[in-house]
Amino acid sequence: MQQVFHRPVSLKDVQTHFCPGCHHGTIHRLVAEAMDHFELQQRTIGVASVGCSVFLYAYFDVDVVEAPHGRASAVATGVKRARPDSFVFTYQGDGDLAAIGTAEIIHAANRGEDITVVFVNNTTYGMTGGQMAPTTLVGQKTSTSPYGRQREKDGAPIRMAELLAQLEGVAYSCRVAVDSPKNLMVAERQIKTAFRYQVEGKGFSFVEVLSSCPTNWGMDPIKANERVGAEMIPYFPLGVFKNVGNL
Amino acid sequence: MGNEECRKTGEFCLDPRTVYLAPDFVEACVQNNRLFVKGNEAVAMAALEAGCRYYFGYPITPQSDIPEFLSRELPKLDGEFIQAESEVASINMLLGASATGVRAMTSSSSPGISLKQEGISYMAGSELPGVIVNISRSGPGLGGIDASQADYFQSVKGGGHGGYRIVVLAPASVQEMYDLTMLAFDLADLYRMPAMVLADSVIGQMKEAVVPHPRPAVDLPAKEWAVQGKGGGEQRIVKSLYLGDGELEAHNWKLYAKYEQLRGKEVRWEEFLADDADLVVTAFGSVSRIAKTAIMQAREEGLKVGLLRPITLFPFPAQAYARITGRCKKVLDIELNTGQMIEDVRLSVTKDTEVFFYGRPPGAGSLPTPEELLEQIRKHY
């Protein structure tokens, strides 16, 4: 008998703390699969951010540094410059990367640091209880936008993958989702492409993954999954915004 | 020769007398084995000799000679120099580089050091070494660029959140800028914690003679905690998050034990004419130089005055104060602020000691003259 499905070796055999229906777990798996695909486990240094993914080291069986909230891409810069032979990735939420860490991500990208950034956009601050994020959709109610996000006062949600694609230093930038088998397969492929950029030393790669947060959206897992396609994708289109090497 | 080998043989890896300076100048210097350089340049030279090959910073007066020097020299040594987008980013780059086990540093001045505090707290919590140089300036706020000691509290009391300490070294000469920068790297590695060199523009911008020396042959522990990719070994994690029952409390006690060890083993201070003194002046860094002149003038007048100068601000040399004030019952504390170190002085002297204070909060024209300090000595003698 042939085993056709197994846990990626880069992922530990443990239960996660993620809420039921949360996409973080799925995204962890895709990242680990890409790591296995390129046989990176032994030379990977992951940089964890502050958010629901703070326990990166508990799930990935790779060396991990924990960064202060928002600073993962600066920490990753220091790691990669000191250990250019290692594979360095950050895993950051939308509050972490697109609010408090905006300066760090833009400048790491602009310098063209040879790192890979996995950006999990769930339109909210998951860990702190569902406050408004820079990616919260207009009209979306959160615990700090109880009347819904107002474009006039709060601005419009930021499209990070498109924004970063503008920078000369960025080699690869895309947005994927994991809400359907089809999207999942594309996500798997594009995360691998992002990894390939660093594996081949071809520059900064960025993958934005649309993700669910059933708990803070006040939805059951199925509804939350449906919201990704119904509300998020229309505003945050999936696609590749930059691919300088056509990898 | 590689830097690690130099540590073992006690030889120069990069003798500044031959490496950095113009040939004719070097000859003049080498004749008396000395260099004539700025304090900030001495910091940069010592860092390179100490094996530091990674620098992350953001421009700010009066420390920019450090990044300027290193941006020129590091690329020649296969090192990395990054002018970061902010002090926040640069301290986090230092965190990342240090986490991999290399020697790395950042430098800044007061407002920039404020921005680094969160990162320093994370480094302290994650037990990461790393050297931070503060060529401090006056404040609060934008203040000015004048020599200042107003960052004493911020430096020695744990300027960020969470109740930690870092090693704080206070050079009073360009020679000490060289010596203490080198020491900062060793103490940081030995105790796995950030170490700060705290000076100001008087020491940073002044040129003085320096006798450079190779890296001392200190026995350093292997960095078995450093993240480098598992490479077939166990997973390594650098973090400051401890959520398990009792974990964080135990972690805090562990950090505290290191601070106690530092207090026992690493205090450094200078005594100058203190043995027979009836009044002991205490001052650190730049102002201690002015105080020394005033003390010599007082001696000429027949006043028995001495100096006690802390070199390590953390660990604070409390023992020295206790011993000296066992006999001498008058201490005059002089600082370029409204009174900060004095709190530690008061806690360290014997009970019946009188502690006087003379402070000049920093600002243009507020550096005291020796005559002004002599006046204070006469007043309290």
Ligand SMILES: Cc1ncc(C[n+]2csc(CCOP(=O)(O)OP(=O)(O)O)c2C)c(N)n1
């Ligand atoms: C300096 C600082 N400010 C605020 C926080 C509190 N905080 C922790 S996680 C977080 C937001 C997390 O949201 P996100 O990055 O979107 O990650 P998610 O939990 O949604 O995956 C915040 C604000 C912090 N830890 N540090």
Ligand code: SF4
């Ligand atoms: S709070 Fe949201 S993002 Fe965090 S684990 Fe739960 S569902 Fe996932």
Ligand SMILES: [Mg+2]
């Ligand atoms: Mg989020």
